[in-house]
Structures are given as structure tokens and as C-alpha cells.
Amino acid sequence: MAFTNDELLRGAFIAWVIFMALILVATTILVGVNMSIPGRTSAGNIVLVILMVDGCVLLVGGALSAIVMAIGAGLAGxxxxxxxxxxxxxxHVLVYTALGLAVGILFAALIRGVWIRGPLSPFDFITAIPAVAVTVAVPLGWWFTARRALRMDAGLLRSRRTHRDPDAEVEDAALPAAGLSSQEQP
Structure with a gap:
């Protein structure tokens, strides 16, 4: 299954979007469950803390994961x-799952740092969330992109290019004047 650079970039972007969605859902659940322990916090404060944490995740996690995505796209290529x-x-799914797992393990190892051989802590659960998310996001990004590419190759989808090529438009307009159709062009 050959792929183009556009498909590679599309797959990397889709994987990034899936990763960010998984991270935001997991963070929201983690903070919501932690904050909703009876007697700890009011519902308004829970929502405020969730919004603040999710905002930080979007800013910091989004920027860092975009850098990792750029590096990962080159590796995936x-x-x-x-x-x-x-x-x-x-x-393909196994190979890209292995790539996602390798990135996830590397992330967890970098975050855990010198405590890799030490006992597990509650903080390890938090670092496992992005590791699991990237392990899931990379093969899903490939799968959605491959599925779309295969459907386009089969003629089931059309490309949605928004920019026009003025030269091609002039050439296409000149074909009927020359008595040719688009299939008969030289």
C-alpha cells in the first residue's frame, strides 16, 4: 500500500487529533473523579478545575505532542x-501500533526519569495516560488515512481540493474550443 506525502501528513494530523481527544477525555475523567470525592469540592469548583487543567493540557500537551508528531511523521514515513x-x-496496524507503543514507552521513561527502577507511584498512572493514548492514536491515524486513500483509489470518494489551478482551468476551458473532451486530450 503506497502512500503519498499528503496521506502521511494527513495520517499524522489525524493521529494527533485522536491523541489530544483521548488525553482531554482521560484528564477530564481523572480530575472529575478525583475532585468529586464527597465533601471535598463543590460542583462549580470541579468544573472550573477541569476547565483549567484541560486548558493547560491543550496548550502544553498540544504543543509538545505537535513536535513529537512532526518527528513521528518522519519516522512513520x-x-x-x-x-x-x-x-x-x-x-500495517501491528507495525504502527508498535511505533505508538515505542513512543509511549519513551515518553513514560523520560517523564519518570531516574526513578525508572524505583517502585511505582500514583504519578506513574498519570504518565501512563499519554503513553496509552499515543499507542492507540498512531494506528488509528494510519487506519483512517489508509481507509480514506483506498476508498479514493476505488473511486468511492473524490478529493476536496479547495485551491484551484488557474492554468488547468484555462486548459480545460480551451478543450471544447479545440473540439476535444477531457478524455481525448493529447
Whole structure:
């Protein structure tokens, strides 16, 4: 399954969007459950804290994960090259899941730092959220992009290019004047 650079970038962007959605959902649940312990906080404060934490996650996590996405897209392109001749979707999903898992493990190891060999702490659960999210997001980003590309190749979808090529428009307009259709062009 060959892919274009546009498809590679689309897949990386989709993976980033899925990652951010998973992170925001997990953070909202984690903060909401933690803050809603009876007698701790009012409902208004819970919502305020969730909005503040999600805002920080969007700003910091979004920026850092966008940098990781750019690096990961280059790596995915290098990995995808040898997979061009592999038709099995399972192999592709496994390879991109392994890529996501490697990024997730690297993230957890970097965050945990020198305490990698130490005992687990509650903080490890928080670092596991992005690690799991990236493990899920990378193969899903590939799958959505591959599915769209295969549907376009089969003629089931049309490209939604918004920019027009003025030269192509002039050439297309000149075809009927020359007595040719778009299929008969030289």
C-alpha cells in the first residue's frame, strides 16, 4: 500500500487529533473523579478545575505532542517505505501500533526519569495516560488515512481540493474550443 506525502501528513494530523481527544477525555475523567470525592469540592469548583487543567493540557500537551508528531511523521514515513508492498492491513496496524507503543514507552521513561527502577507511584498512572493514548492514536491515524486513500483509489470518494489551478482551468476551458473532451486530450 503506497502512500503519498499528503496521506502521511494527513495520517499524522489525524493521529494527533485522536491523541489530544483521548488525553482531554482521560484528564477530564481523572480530575472529575478525583475532585468529586464527597465533601471535598463543590460542583462549580470541579468544573472550573477541569476547565483549567484541560486548558493547560491543550496548550502544553498540544504543543509538545505537535513536535513529537512532526518527528513521528518522519519516522512513520521511513517505516512505511518498506511496507509499500505489504497488502495485509493487520501487518500495517501491528507495525504502527508498535511505533505508538515505542513512543509511549519513551515518553513514560523520560517523564519518570531516574526513578525508572524505583517502585511505582500514583504519578506513574498519570504518565501512563499519554503513553496509552499515543499507542492507540498512531494506528488509528494510519487506519483512517489508509481507509480514506483506498476508498479514493476505488473511486468511492473524490478529493476536496479547495485551491484551484488557474492554468488547468484555462486548459480545460480551451478543450471544447479545440473540439476535444477531457478524455481525448493529447
Amino acid at each position: 521511513r517505516i512505511g517505505g518498506p511496507l509499500r508492498r505489504v497488502r495485509s492491513i493487520r501487518v
